[in-house]
Amino acid sequence: xxxxxxxxxxxxxxxxxxxxxxxxxxxxxxxxxxxxxxxxxxxxxxxxxxxxxxxxxxxxxxxxxxxxxxxxxxxxxxxxxxxxxxxxxxxxxxxxxxxxxxxxxxxxxxxxxxxxxxxxxxxxxxxxxxxxxxxxxxxxxxxxxxxxxxxxxxxxxxxxxxxxxxxxxxxxxxxxxxxxxxxxxxxxxxxxxxxxxxxxxxxxxxxxxxxxxxxxxxxxxxxxxxxxxxxxxxxxxxxxxxxxxxxxxxxxxxxxxxxxxxxxxxxxxxxxxxxxxxxxxxxxxxxxxxxxxxxxxxxxxxxxxxxxxxxxxxxxxxxxxxxxxxxxxxxxxxxxxxxxxxxxxxxxxxxxxxxxxxxxxxxxxxxxxxxxxxxxxxxxxxxxxxxxxxxxxxxxxxxxxxxxxxxxxxxxxxxxxxxxxxxxxxxxxxxxxxxxxxxxxxxxxxxxxxxxxxxxxxxxxxxxxxxxxxxxxxxxxxxxxxxxxxxxxxxxxxxxxxxxxxxxxxxxxxxxxxxxxxxxxxxxxxxxxxxxxxxxxxxxxxxxxxxxxxxxxxxxxxxxxxxxxxxxxxxxxxxxxxxxxxxxxxxxxxxxxxxxxxxxxxxxxxxxxxxxxxxxxxxxxxxxxxxxxxxxxxxxxxxxxxxxxxxxxxxxxxxxxxxxxxxxxxxxxxxxxxxxxxx
Amino acid sequence: xxxxxxxxxxxxxxxxxxxxxxxxxxxxxxxxxxxxxxxxxxxxxxxxxxxxxxxxxxxxxxxxxxxxxxxxxxxxxxxxxxxxxxxxxxxxxxxxxxxxxxxxxxxxxxxxxxxxxxxxxxxxxxxxxxxxxxxxxxxxxxxxxxxxxxxxxxxxxxxxxxxxxxxxxxxxxxxxxxxxxxxxxxxxxxxxxxxxxxxxxxxxxx
Ligand code: SF4
Ligand code: FES
Ligand code: FES
Numbered sequence: 001x002x003x004x005x006x007x008x009x010x011x012x013x014x015x016x017x018x019x020x021x022x023x024x025x026x027x028x029x030x031x032x033x034x035x036x037x038x039x040x041x042x043x044x045x046x047x048x049x050x051x052x053x054x055x056x057x058x059x060x061x062x063x064x065x066x067x068x069x070x071x072x073x074x075x076x077x078x079x080x081x082x083x084x085x086x087x088x089x090x091x092x093x094x095x096x097x098x099x100x101x102x103x104x105x106x107x108x109x110x111x112x113x114x115x116x117x118x119x120x121x122x123x124x125x126x127x128x129x130x131x132x133x134x135x136x137x138x139x140x141x142x143x144x145x146x147x148x149x150x151x152x153x154x155x156x157x158x159x160x161x162x163x164x165x166x167x168x169x170x171x172x173x174x175x176x177x178x179x180x181x182x183x184x185x186x187x188x189x190x191x192x193x194x195x196x197x198x199x200x201x202x203x204x205x206x207x208x209x210x211x212x213x214x215x216x217x218x219x220x221x222x223x224x225x226x227x228x229x230x231x232x233x234x235x236x237x238x239x240x241x242x243x244x245x246x247x248x249x250x251x252x253x254x255x256x257x258x259x260x261x262x263x264x265x266x267x268x269x270x271x272x273x274x275x276x277x278x279x280x281x282x283x284x285x286x287x288x289x290x291x292x293x294x295x296x297x298x299x300x301x302x303x304x305x306x307x308x309x310x311x312x313x314x315x316x317x318x319x320x321x322x323x324x325x326x327x328x329x330x331x332x333x334x335x336x337x338x339x340x341x342x343x344x345x346x347x348x349x350x351x352x353x354x355x356x357x358x359x360x361x362x363x364x365x366x367x368x369x370x371x372x373x374x375x376x377x378x379x380x381x382x383x384x385x386x387x388x389x390x391x392x393x394x395x396x397x398x399x400x401x402x403x404x405x406x407x408x409x410x411x412x413x414x415x416x417x418x419x420x421x422x423x424x425x426x427x428x429x430x431x432x433x434x435x436x437x438x439x440x441x442x443x444x445x446x447x448x449x450x451x452x453x454x455x456x457x458x459x460x461x462x463x464x465x466x467x468x469x470x471x472x473x474x475x476x477x478x479x480x481x482x483x484x485x486x487x488x489x490x491x492x493x494x495x496x497x498x499x500x501x502x503x504x505x506x507x508x509x510x511x512x513x514x515x516x517x518x519x520x521x522x523x524x525x526x527x528x529x530x531x532x533x534x535x536x537x538x539x540x541x542x543x544x545x546x547x548x549x550x551x552x553x554x555x556x557x558x559x560x561x562x563x564x565x566x567x568x569x570x571x572x573x574x575x576x577x578x579x580x581x582x583x584x585x586x587x588x589x590x591x592x593x594x595x596x597x598x599x600x601x602x603x604x605x606x607x608x609x610x611x612x613x614x615x616x617x618x619x620x621x622x623x624x625x626x627x628x629x630x631x632x633x634x635x636x637x638x639x640x641x642x643x644x645x646x647x648x649x650x651x652x653x654x655x656x657x658x659x660x661x662x663x664x665x666x667x668x669x670x671x672x673x674x675x676x677x678x679x
Numbered sequence: 680x681x682x683x684x685x686x687x688x689x690x691x692x693x694x695x696x697x698x699x700x701x702x703x704x705x706x707x708x709x710x711x712x713x714x715x716x717x718x719x720x721x722x723x724x725x726x727x728x729x730x731x732x733x734x735x736x737x738x739x740x741x742x743x744x745x746x747x748x749x750x751x752x753x754x755x756x757x758x759x760x761x762x763x764x765x766x767x768x769x770x771x772x773x774x775x776x777x778x779x780x781x782x783x784x785x786x787x788x789x790x791x792x793x794x795x796x797x798x799x800x801x802x803x804x805x806x807x808x809x810x811x812x813x814x815x816x817x818x819x820x821x822x823x824x825x826x827x828x829x830x831x832x833x834x835x836x837x838x839x840x841x842x843x844x845x846x847x848x849x850x851x852x853x854x855x856x857x858x859x860x861x862x863x864x865x866x867x868x869x870x871x872x873x874x875x876x877x878x879x880x881x882x883x884x885x
Contacts, residue, residue, distance in 0.1 A: 167751035169684070169758045179751070 004071040019062035019073055020048050028075055031084065031113050033091070033198045034150040035063035038254060039159055045091070045150050047113065049083040050075045059083040081117070088117045094129045094173070095199070096145050103141075104200030106213040110148065131176045138660040139190055139263055141208050147177055147201035153193045160256065161187040162385050162405025177201075186665055187405075188378045188645060191262040195246065195255070204243065206263055206657050211235075211242045219569035220247055222556050223261045224316045224483035224549040225649065228357070228377050229558030230257045234265075234550050234569035241265045241550055241570055251358040252562070258378035259661065260645065260652060265550075267655030271533045273545035274574025285543065290575065290585070297542050298589035300525045304506040306331040312338050313493055314511030314530065315482035315649055318554025318566065319613065320599070321529075321546070321579035322484065322493050323606050325510055327594055328587050333499040336488030338515040339641075341447040342498070343456040343628075345489050350456065350627035352486065353380075353559040354474035355439050356619055361387050363475065365435035367428070368397040369418060369459055370638035371443020374404050375645040376481045377559065380441075381405065394435075396428045399445060399638040415451070415633035418458050422465050432466040439468060439475030445640045447478075457628030469624050476624075480559040481641060481648070483549075484511075487557035490610060509536045510579070511546065513650045529582055531572070532650035544586075545576035548651065552578040553599060555606070555613060562619045563612065684758050684765040686736050695737035698729045703745065716746045719756050723763050732772060732830070733764040761815060769804045769811040771849055774828040777814045780821035785838075789825050790814065792839035796846055809850055822866035823859050832857040 003012045006023050013022045018041070020030045033045035043064035050062040053072035059080060062073070074080060092114065099105045131144035151168055154177065158164040163186060165179050193202050216235035223230040223244075230253035233245045244265050246257040276293035277285040288296075301309070309332035313322050317336075326334060345351045355363065360383045373381035381404060387393055388406040395408040398417045409428055411417050421429055432438045442459045449455070460476065462468075468475030480486060488494065501507070501519045511530035517539040520526060528540035531548040551572040557563050572578065577585075580602055587594040596602040607614035644662055652658040685691075697703050702725060710717040719742060726738040739757055743750040757763045764772070773793065777786050794800055797810050804811040820826045823835030827842070834845055836859045848855045863869060864884040872879040 164749040165751055167755040169755060171759045 002067045002069045002071075004067050004069065004073060006073045007075055013067050015066075017067050019050060019052075019060075019065050019067055019071075022067050023050075023062065023073070023075055030062055030075055031109075031116065032063060033109060033113075033148060034152060036152050036155075036196055039152060039155040039196070042151055042155070045148065046087045047084060047091070049080060049087065051077045051079045084117045085119060088113055089119055089123070091148050092118065092122070093124050094145075095148065096128070098146070102143070102146065102200040103203040103208055104146075104197075108200060109198035129173050134178055136179070136202075137190070138657065138664050139205055139259060140193060141203045141205040143201055143203070144176060144178075146199050148199055149175055149177065150198060151177070152196040152198065153177060153202060156193055156196045157187065159389065160192070160382060160386070161189045162382075163187040188258045188260070188374065189256055189382065191259045192246070192256045204263075206266060207243045211237055216242055217569070219550075219567050221550070221569060222564045222566040223257065224556060224566070225258070225260045225264065225652070226377050227480035227483055227485060227559035228253060228379050229483065229556055229562060229564050230261055230379060231564075232257060232261060236550075236570045239570045239573075241268055251356065252558070253379045254382075256379060256382060260648070260658065263657045263661075264652045264655040266657055267532075267651040267653070268548050268550060270656075271650075271654040272548075272573050272576070273531055273533055273537060273543055274572075274576050275545060276575065277537075277540075277543040279541040285540075288542075290577075293542050293544060294586050294589040297527050297544070297586060298591075300506055300527075301329070301586075301590060304525070307333075308503070308505040309333065309508070310335065310499060310501060310504040310506070311493075311508040311510060312336070312512040312515075313484060313488050314338065314509070314513055314536070315484055316549060316651070317484040317488070317511050318549070318552060318556060318579065319484075319487040319491065319606065320554055320602050321510060321583060322488055323491055324580045324583040324587075324594060324602065325508065326491065326493055327605075328583055328590075329508065333495050333504070334493045335495050335499075336482075336485060336493045338512050339444065339448055339482070340515070341444045341452060343447045343452040345494060346496075347622070347625045347627040348490070348561065349474070349476065349622035349624050350460070351478050351480075351489055352561045352622050353441075353477040353479060354622060355477050356560045356562075357383055360384055360439070361390075362473075363387060363435075363437045363439045364391065364393050365428075365431050365438040366393060366395045367421075367432065367438070367440040367462070368395065368399065368404075368408070369440060369442045370399040370446025370455070370640075371397075371441055371479050372399070372402050372404070372445070372640050373441065373443070373479060374402070375643075376443055376641060377479055380479065380559075394428070394431045396431075399443070400640050402640070413637040414635065415446075415455050415458060415638070416635065418455075418462060419633070422458070422462050429466070432468075435466075437473050437475065438466050439477060440466075441477045441479050443479045443641070444481055446638050448639075448641065449634065449636070451631065451634045453629040454631045454633045457630050458633060460628045474621065474624065478559070481643075483556050483558070486559060486561055487555065487563075490557060490561075490613070491606075509540065511650075512536055514648075529579065530650070531576065532654055534650035534653060544582050545572070545574070546579040546582060547572040547576055551576075555603075557613075560619045561612075561622065563614075563616055565616050684736075684754070688766070690735075690767055692735050692737055695726070695730070695735055695741050697725065697741070707745070716748050716752070718746055719748070719753055720760075722746070723753070723757055727763060731767065732770075733767050767804075770809050771829050772811045772813070774813050774815045774818070776816070776818050776820075776824070776826055776828075778817035778821075780817070781824040781826060784824040786825040788839045789827065789837050789842050792842050793846070796843050810846070820866075823863065835859045836861040836863055 001012050009026050023030050030048045032048045041064050043061045048062045049059035051074040052060050133144050134142045154166045157166045169178050194204050219234045223232045231247040231249040233247045235243045244262050246255055248255045276288045278288040278293050278296055280286045311325055311329050311334050313336040385406045396411050397408045398411045401410050446455050463476040502521050506525045507520050509528045513534040513536040526540045527542045528536040529544040529546050531546050537543050550569045553568050554566045584594050646658040646661040647653050706721045707718050722742045727734045739753040740750050743753045797805050801814050825837050826835040841860045845855050
């Protein structure tokens with residue numbers, strides 16, 4: 001391992017480490033524009049110049065120079081300082097002086113570097129070059145004259161998103177970033193272009209001119225739009241969420257988030273339930289006080305037998321509220337799988353993403369079953385792509401064909417193809433058998449059917465046949481799409497023997513919107529507790545306004561079984577309350593108060609029964625046990641989850657940005673489909 | 680100056696196919712397996728030669744398809760190099776060097792004579808589609824300055840009068856000797872060899 005000296009400090013690094021990375025390990029900051037630790041290294045901005053003793057007598061680009069033994073590097077010698085000042089002067093030649101009206105102002109790398117290395121006047125008197133702005137769709141605003149041609153965006157689209165449509169065109173002073181086809185960037189990860197762009201060339205369209213970065217309150221929390229549990233930062237001003245940014249978590253989302261996570265926040269401000277409502281004798285909903293609403297619900301709950309009472313938890317619920325609801329309604333029927341993905345959940349290993357997200361990088365063969373990870377868990381798909389890019393691993397899929405941003409072998413669309421694969425001796429079966437760390441991912445599309453049990457069982461058989469489960473490798477994975485799901489299953493918020501929703505006379509909907517309300521009997525009394533006026537609220541007899549994920553502290557368990565803590569960034573609107581407190585208040589009205597008065601006590605109660613909920617941010621491997629119910633699978637094909645990526649829950653549906661995306665991208669893909677059909 | 684690339688221009692044909700697949704295969708076979716995208720430049724050149732000296736968008740898309748790359752990667756390369764023409768040009772593309780050595784030796788006069796004779800300016804094409812005139816940077820033949828490149832050939836040691844003669848000859852479909860127009864051999868000094876005289880004699884150039 002090479003040993004070298006940087007600014008008088010000795011360091012030993014892994015072979016292949018660049019000087020810039022080594023300096024970073026020592027805490028020495030080296031300015032950079034084009035280098036990004038998740039992207040390839042083009043070394044085209046020259047901002048990271050350092051002096052290497054004994055080398056050629058000129059500054060070296062530290063991002064592209066590998067450490068070698070006995071190098072002596074200076075990052076702050078007069079030569080370095082002079083070189084960087086020179087580079088920066090060149091960068092600024094064509095850069096407009098519009099920081100006061102630029103959204104990147106205050107968090108702009110160029111601004112920061114100009115502060116450190118900039119010359120306080122310009123020696124350039126010629127006219128500056130200006131570039132026409134590009135149309136990149138409803139999410140990204142472009143001001144191309146600000147572009148410094150670092151090509152980070154090109155590399156991001158190419159490498160991470162897998163949708164290479166950006167490029168650097170022309171040359172010299174005419175060079176510019178463009179798509180040529182003036183087409184919206186059709187990737188679910190496009191928002192990350194804003195983060196990778198070091199200057200204000202690519203900024204957020206919905207956020208444009210709404211706030212300045214320094215006036216925002218930053219709250220580190222967890223995303224709930226899918227079951228990945230991306231780590232995010234919610235930036236708010238007063239009681240308003242202004243934007244959402246990713247937070248680094250190498251094991252979950254690295255430093256990316258998908259566009260739904262980033263841009264659906266305007267949905268938090270629309271269609272909100274901000275006061276209780278009670279349906280009157282005239283059949284219409286009327287505003288009510290908390291007291292009246294809770295009394296009405298308590299009376300109904302007391303009147304109804306537990307066997308006739310059901311509680312359904314939606315996709316966005318926090319763990320605390322589900323536990324409180326379960327404690328409150330004791331012996332009633334519970335169900336969190338409102339999407340009807342019924343399969344055997346008696347063993348934890350049978351419903352987790354056992355490999356873990358970071359574990360995907362160790363896999364060398366992947367079988368996808370009835371899933372479109374690009375839509376259901378964009379960042380898991382990005383991880384698969386990353387692994388494919390690195391090692392060209394073999395990937396196959398059983399299910400409907402779609403563009404996943406990496407090549408795969410299509411083995412068919414129905415469970416029969418999985419049966420065939422298990423029996424096969426050659427082809428992909430052989431690949432899986434030979435692989436060291438093979439894995440499979442079963443999506444909800446494969447389980448959202450009458451024979452979900454049987455499909456899950458078949459997948460377990462496949463996992464065992466292909467040696468996917470060994471002492472230190474578990475390649476059996478279930479990919480959930482709902483943030484609340486794994487937590488709900490962990491605490492037993494589901495009906496072991498099932499029940500018929502139509503037979504229930506009281507239905508308590510805890511944020512449950514995503515199912516057909518007509519499955520509830522017309523005569524049933526329906527309580528809806530949640531934050532958006534969506535399908536559930538429309539059917540409800542009493543509405544109890546709750547808090548959205550940015551407005552409450554809560555635990556969420558992601559598809560890997562990782563317990564993560566979300567934090568309150570802003571307050572719920574109007575009279576709305578944090579959800580567990582609503583349930584606690586309701587229990588008081590019923591005369592059997594829940595035994596916790598504050599959040600700490602409630603968390604204590606949770607950890608006492610489910611100790612793993614106290615282990616924040618860890619994924620304890622689930623022991624491999626027998627699960628699944630052997631029965632015959634049906635003949636019909638796996639269908640993808642019937643959902644539109646941009647409109648999967650009540651928050652997105654209320655979001656104008658997300659609706660715009662659907663129109664933009666869906667009409668685009670429909671157009672493409674039509675064209676294909678015509679050919 | 681190169682014409683900017685315009686995808687939607689009405690001169691862009693709908694489709695493009697290479698005239699002979701064998702030449703394409705031969706080019707691709709030059710590169711090791713898995714590195715087929717390296718063939719992008721010779722393929723662009725081939726397309727240009729097969730399409731009246733310019734490359735339509737359809738050809739770039741076709742090349743992208745052949746080498747298994749997204750179209751933007753081909754556009755990037757094609758727009759970078761000045762010798763790929765991305766819009767139609769005349770039968771004879773005159774690239775006139777205007778860089779310092781040529782300019783010192785009178786490239787401005789050559790330019791003027793071309794303009795006057797052809798009635799077009801830098802970047803334009805004659806009405807009969809015979810000539811396109813562009814000014815370019817150094818073409819590496821400074822010793823024999825001033826010079827122009829017409830299609831694949833260099834014409835060096837020019838004078839304004841000789842330039843007009845060349846244009847007339849080409850228009851009339853007559854052959855013009857390429858290289859130095861004053862009879863100079865290669866880039867030997869005008870007054871004959873000053874070094875390596877023996878060798879020059881042996882080679883029969885002095
Ligand atoms: S748009 Fe931004 S990220 Fe892309 S090349 Fe320009 S400065 Fe870099
Ligand atoms: S960061 Fe090293 S050249 Fe850009
Ligand atoms: S300057 Fe004209 S060829 Fe070099």
